[in-house]
Amino acid sequence: MIKARVTVTLKNGVLDPQGKAIGGALSTLGFSGVDSVRQGKVFDLELSGSDKAKAESELTAMCEKLLANTVIEDYTVAIT
Amino acid sequence: MKSAIIQLPGLNRDRDMIAALTKISGKAPQTVWQTETELPDVDLIVIPGGFSYGDYLRCGAIAARMPVMAAVAEKARQGVLVMGVCNGFQVLLEMGLLPGALMRNASLKFVCREVKLEVTNANTAFTRGYQPGQIIRCPVAHHDGNYFAEPETLKRIEGEGQVVFRYAEGTNPNGSIDDIAGIISESGNVLGLMPHPENLIEAAHGGDDGRPLFEGLLGKAA
Numbered sequence: 001m002i003k004a005r006v007t008v009t010l011k012n013g014v015l016d017p018q019g020k021a022i023g024g025a026l027s028t029l030g031f032s033g034v035d036s037v038r039q040g041k042v043f044d045l046e047l048s049g050s051d052k053a054k055a056e057s058e059l060t061a062m063c064e065k066l067l068a069n070t071v072i073e074d075y076t077v078a079i080t
Numbered sequence: 081m082k083s084a085i086i087q088l089p090g091l092n093r094d095r096d097m098i099a100a101l102t103k104i105s106g107k108a109p110q111t112v113w114q115t116e117t118e119l120p121d122v123d124l125i126v127i128p129g130g131f132s133y134g135d136y137l138r139c140g141a142i143a144a145r146m147p148v149m150a151a152v153a154e155k156a157r158q159g160v161l162v163m164g165v166c167n168g169f170q171v172l173l174e175m176g177l178l179p180g181a182l183m184r185n186a187s188l189k190f191v192c193r194e195v196k197l198e199v200t201n202a203n204t205a206f207t208r209g210y211q212p213g214q215i216i217r218c219p220v221a222h223h224d225g226n227y228f229a230e231p232e233t234l235k236r237i238e239g240e241g242q243v244v245f246r247y248a249e250g251t252n253p254n255g256s257i258d259d260i261a262g263i264i265s266e267s268g269n270v271l272g273l274m275p276h277p278e279n280l281i282e283a284a285h286g287g288d289d290g291r292p293l294f295e296g297l298l299g300k301a302a
Contacts, residue, residue, distance in 0.1 A: 014228060017186050017255070066145060069138055069174065071181040072228060 002047040002055045003080045008068045009040035043067055052079050081298050083109040083124040086152065088143050091130030091167060093276065100278035101126070104294040114146040119155055124297060127152070129166030129221075129276060139182065139224045140170030149175055161205055161297065162270045166222055169262070169272035178263055178272045179237060180229035185222070186255025192221040195251040197261055197275060201244040204264055206271045208299065209292030215248050216289040218275040225274040227256035227263075237263055245273055 010016050016038050023037035047055050059077040068075040083101050087094055094111070101124075102108045110120050119125065132143035143149070149171070156162045156177055164172040172178045185191060197218050199210040210216065229237065234257065237243055245262030252259045254274070262273030277290030 015183070015186070015226075015255075017184055017188055017226075021188055066137070066141065069141065069181055071173075071179075071230070072183065 002050065002052060004045045004047060004055060004059055005078045005080060006043040006045065006059060006063060006067055006075060007040060007078070008043070008063070008073050008075045010038055011072055011074050014072045055079060081105045081107065081124060082120070082122040083107075083126060084112050084120055084122045085109045086114065086125065086127045086148055086168075087111050088114045088130075088132040088146065090132040090134055091128055093129035093166065093278070096276070097126055097128040097165065097278045100281050100290070100294060104281065104291065105298055112148060114143070114148050116148045117151055119148070119151045122160065124161045124163065125152055125155055127162075127164040127168030127171050128278075129168060132167055132171070135224070138170075138174065140167055140172075140174045143167070143171045144174035153177060156265070156267075156270050159267070159269050163206065164270075164272040165276060165278065166220075166225075166274055169274055170224065172270060172272040177270050178265055179233045180227055180263070182224050182274070183226040183228050184224050185226050185253070190221075190223040191225070191253040192219075193253065194219050195253055195261075195275060196248040198246045198248040199244065200246050201241045201264070203241070204244055204268055204271070206264070206293055206297060207244050209294075209296030217280060217287055218277055218290060219279045220253050220275045222254070222274055225254040225256065227254075227258075227260040227274075229257065234258065240266060242266065244271065245275070 019037040019039045026034045063075040170182050197216050199207050199214045202210045202212040242263050244264050247259040247261050264271045277293045280287050280290035
């Protein structure tokens with residue numbers, strides 16, 4: 001079995017009102033010096049088989065086809 | 081005019097759309113479930129509003145990958161009129177039939193209210209019932225209607241007249257870039273819009289500013 005983590009984040013330049021609100025809440029809690037918060041998503045996947053190269057190309061296809069909206073999001077794939 | 085409505089779990093504005101199309105065209109639309117792989121021979125396909133798949137992952141993302149959507153895309157390629165309202169607009173963007181993306185409202189709040197829309201392009205199959213520049217009333221109800229497109233894309237759609245509805249008179253409810261409320265494909269047969277024209281078609285709704293959209297379609301595809 002292969003374990004993988006896909007991280008999806010907003011592209012630079014795309015406004016993130018949720019991240020902004022979270023940043024505001026952090027400063028309300030007294031965490032000063034938080035210059036920016038960007039919210040993203042993490043997907044943990046378990047894949048059958050042991051071919052890591054094949055898994056990586058499949059994961060990339062999954063990101064392109066569903067997990068990320070590449071109009072507004074970037075993604076990274078990490079096989080653990 | 082023959083029409084079809086796509087149905088998916090979590091949509092809740094399909095009945096309103098069926099009622100509007102039935103009242104205005106005199107003919108009930110056919111309903112098509114998400115698992116169908118073929119669509120009936122119709123003049124108009126509508127993806128209505130709601131919360132398909134609970135807005136999981138991204139609004140419209142999972143709906144856009146359902147089998148019926150490949151058939152919708154094929155019909156769109158053939159030139160059949162396709163309209164996505166609210167969640168339907170989000171689905172069309174996720175399918176790549178329209179450019180850009182819809183993000184969480186800038187206020188982070190769900191907005192359910194009436195806005196003013198300017199008909200910025202009245203020279204389309206969907207807007208021919210309006211005058212160019214006409215300001216109309218229209219209800220909105222959404223959490224993710226904040227339209228975004230990269231500067232290059234934005235410049236292109238603005239230049240090509242693909243922005244057909246814009247929030248007017250300071251009523252932008254969601255932070256959409258350039259006050260964009262609805263856009264049309266380059267080919268002119270695929271429309272996506274966040275507001276709900278189907279909810280303002282008769283006196284009982286408190287107005288009928290949405291009606292010319294449907295009447296214009298009838299003129300085109302009767």
